[in-house]
Amino acid sequence: MKFATKAIHVGQGADPATGATIVPVYQTSTFTQDAVGVTKGYDYSRAGNPTRTALEDCLASLENAQHGLAYASGCAATAAICHLMKAGDHMVVSSEVYGGTYRLFKMVMEDLGLNFTFVNPTGPDAFVNAMTPKTKLVWLESPTNPLLTVIDIESIAKAAKEKGCLTIVDNTFASPYFQQPLALGADIVLHSTTKYIGGHSDVIGGCVMTNNNDVYEKLKFIQKAVGAVPGPMDCYLTLRGLKTLAIRMEQHAKNAQAIAEHLSKHPKVSKVFYPGLASHPQHALAKKQMSGFSGMMSFEIKGDVAQTKKVMESFKLFSLAESLGGVESLLCYPALMTHAAIPASERDKIGISDGLIRLSVGIEDVDDLIKDVDQALATI
Ligand SMILES: Cc1ncc(COP(=O)(O)O)c(C=O)c1O
Structure with a gap:
């Protein structure tokens, strides 16, 4: 089966x-x-x-x-x-x-x-x-x-x-x-x-x-x-x-790939972390050990902490929330949310910067998601 x-x-x-x-x-x-x-x-x-x-x-x-x-x-x-x-x-x-x-x-x-x-x-x-x-x-x-x-x-x-x-x-x-x-x-x-x-x-x-x-x-x-x-x-x-895991994962990955490619070309974004991008440092390994790249990604904006927060609070479709993997798109601020338990000095060593935004890309229509990302980035 x-x-x-x-x-x-x-x-x-x-x-x-x-x-x-x-x-x-x-x-x-x-x-x-x-x-x-x-x-x-x-x-x-x-x-x-x-x-x-x-x-x-x-x-x-x-x-x-x-x-x-x-x-x-x-x-x-x-x-x-x-x-x-x-x-x-x-x-x-x-x-x-x-x-x-x-x-x-x-x-x-x-x-x-x-x-x-x-x-x-x-x-x-x-x-x-x-x-x-x-x-x-x-x-x-x-x-x-x-x-x-x-x-x-x-x-x-x-x-x-x-x-x-x-x-x-x-x-x-x-x-x-x-x-x-x-x-x-x-x-x-x-x-x-x-x-x-x-x-x-x-x-x-x-x-x-x-x-x-x-x-x-x-x-x-x-x-x-x-x-x-x-x-x-x-x-x-x-x-x-x-029951719907297979069909959902296909759509999560498709949407995430499109958003990662879009963000990589965005003038206000300095770095995108997504294993499906050819520029990802372990892209070849990801291709070898995974059959798709899933729906999670992170990115850093060209801006300070206040601007990062402004962008995060400006999303309309992506909800500002912990957790991931649901059909609805979410975004979170790892330094202050999911990874706040890790001391700041350790976070720095690992590379979890104060400018890092994590996206859990849902299965909505990708055009609407990209519009949401663009309008949030346009606020700075
Ligand atoms: C990678 C990973 N492992 C384990 C957990 C813990 O799972 P739970 O929140 O269901 O206890 C989380 C929660 O966010 C997670 O992201």
Whole structure:
């Protein structure tokens, strides 16, 4: 079965109890047992729920994975993976990660005795050089949030494997439609399903997919023991969004490419970050490891902070909002919004400047989006 078919059908057969064509919202915390310990496969919704099973099976199929697990948020999925480590263990992390990932590692997990080294993600050497005998996991995001750096997943996963470490790829920006990290050698894929997978900015969620049975068994236990699970209604909304992932991603990428090309020629723009542009420093790598360039981009204007804010506040169709990956276009100011948890000195080192604007390009008519960009830039 191909991607678009799997998104609509896997895990989503007719309901065995009623024949309902669409997976029902099993809004129940518990399940009546036929006799003590005799169940129909479910006993308590933290451990498992049929609506969640449908979502997990479908998500796994989209990453060509054997196993999928759903969480209450992308950060809950990230925390679950941290639970694979114990005090004293070490993780090598790309310095370009979502601000909330950085916050969870530095401000929560370090207090529990886990250690993290952040490295420049553009070459596999930096990851290898940072590994110690205590290194258990290697974490990267590609393309990165918000600079759209493309990281060589295959080389890093290979080097990590040689050192006995597992590689985790946060695939949120590409979505499984455009990038398949497990096929490139990664051990675990993570998504904030809040973004492209849900696709409609109406539900928070996360997921993890893997082909490693041992990792799956541990994560399944952690999911039940820690309990950061999504409710049935959230699973239903995510599944409903997921059905159109293929068609949405095509349009996100088409619109983003057109806007990136337009901005690259705009006299008030100094730099555009989009992997689909031939001028992007890792364009060749992006072409190799992705089948499309997705809908996220950033750009810098020729102006100071006040002018950047003026432009941002002048958009009419793009909403000034955190998050990304919904059908509607959004813009955000990473330095003060999504990446505010990263100290200014670190942000400077990474290249998240005060003039950087991030766009999540939606699936509206691209002519209207370009008109909106132009009128906002015309205000300075
Ligand atoms: C790349 C990336 N990973 C993880 C997360 C965290 O996901 P959530 O907000 O669903 O907890 C985000 C949120 O913006 C993200 O952009």
